[in-house]
Amino acid sequence: MARLEIQNITLDYGRYPVIEGLSFQLCPGELIGLVGPNGCGKTSLIKSLSRVLPTRSGQILLDGKELSRFSRNELARIVGVLPQNPYLPETFTVSEVVILGRNPYLGLLGGESAKDMAIVWKAMERTGITHLAKRRIGELSGGEKQRVTIARVLTQEPQVILLDEPTANLDICHQLDIMDLITHLCREKSISVLIAIHDLNIASQYCTRIMMLKNGQIHAEGTPERVVTPENVREVFGTSSTIYPHPENNLPMVFMNGNHCRQKY
């Protein structure tokens, strides 16, 4: 179980800041949905939490310890990341890619043990890709590749999972499968999950908390009922919407009415 504390961080690419003075906590068993328009800083935030993008100021604490004081290996055993559009080498087989998730647990001389292989197999079962084990990456569809990467993240046995649009390439059935799996891990193993997602309805149905970003700052934060409101959707996305509770669980569902704040064509 691991807790991430983000304290007043600023991120930038050269001169342009993408995140300014952002603070929040990600606790074990929590599933935070990060929503907001393109370019609001979701991807940058996820990169900085896995120390791929350095912070300009502020600090990120993982279980009270500054993120930069972890070695890459230590960090990879705790934090697993599904990047946006990850590149996978075409000639690798599916199992060869999933095995890479064991890397942080193996020394320079070590090979994968039967136990490592069991973890790999379990992760592939959970994402439903065991039948693809020997297929080459170049022969897979976008959604299958997405599930391969998710299996690889699970193979890291992380306590914190950061996902950048995990459902982007998936059909509705696999979208729900992946979200169910993530929810299950989050509850059963008290894994902390931060998920950047565009689909407000999926975010609302699955997340325990939603953070709505606008221009690198938190615009609204809290339970789906509090955050997914017509006012917030209009202010953040510039889109007019109607919101009804879901007939079965009463969680807010968004129905788009059209762009009112944008130029008409």
Added chain:
Amino acid sequence: MINNHNESVAHKTARELPAYSSRRFLRVISISGLILTSIVISALALTVGSVEIPFNTVWQILISHLPFVNFRGDWSPTTDMIITGIRLPRILMAGAVGTALGVAGATYQGLFRNPLADPYLIGVAQGAALGAVVGFVLPLTFGGVYLIPILAFLGAVAAVSFVYLIARVGKTLPMTTLILAGVAIGSVLMSITTYLTMISPDKVHGILSWLMGSFSISSWDQLKLISPYIAIGLGVIFLYARPLNVMQLDEEQAQQLGINVERTKIILMASATLITAMAVCFVGIIGFVGIIVPHTVRLIWGPDHRLLLPLSAIAGAILLILADTASRTMMAPSEISVGVITAFLGAPFFLFLLRRKKKAVF
């Protein structure tokens, strides 16, 4: 109870994923099979040349030189000299250089994620050649021949750093700029090298044959000088086989999987450059080995560097021993440059493999 469960899962894995259980077996079989092949080929190469020496005599001579063996046959001292003084060091040198070039090629290709990366295409070999020629041409007051490998390494490092700095676009190293910069800088370095050989008339002949790649002056002394460096370089690269697998993903993912990307790059780059420089410094420019060998191995055994690197090492040795044997026997008593042989045999073979498989090699 938990233990039991894990075992049963492991068992299931082994059964349903035969690729894993057979992987170690495949590795052992492939590596030992290729090693055996290289030994047989070396032994056959010892028998052929300007004087044919029967295989029987060859192995008796070799055995007689083993420590603690007191054994004399009815061969002449000249025959002994031909085998142990001329052919054996030459064959071992070809093997060492082939190993170095095969592994260096595989490492650069993995490191740059670029199927065209090769010691000769990215200018490293030309840098090493310039360094070595500077050593040959300048009157060295200290160090003498021991300085040649070091100068070659410095030349190679300078060349690869320069190419890297020029070819880099932002934080990435695009395939096209890498090759363009490598070829351009390689040509400049090669012209300087040729110029240096031309202004030193007394040594021109030796250096000229060296420039085109030749094992004709290989000796035990040279072999002793370069083999420790090659061994160190190979050892380090083999240790980094799995990180190199992870780095076949993009750098962001490699970092997220626990790889210190910058450090790994520098270590692998330095090691590959070291073994390239050692390969070049006494035998000159031998093209194509660094690109044919790893690609052929990849086509047959797949992209896993834990198999690719050791197999490229042995296959590189086999290729160069064969090429050198051809170079000294085909037009005997005169020799064909070994670089000519590798290009002539290697390029069509490589094209054939590409045509046959018609899918992504990398």
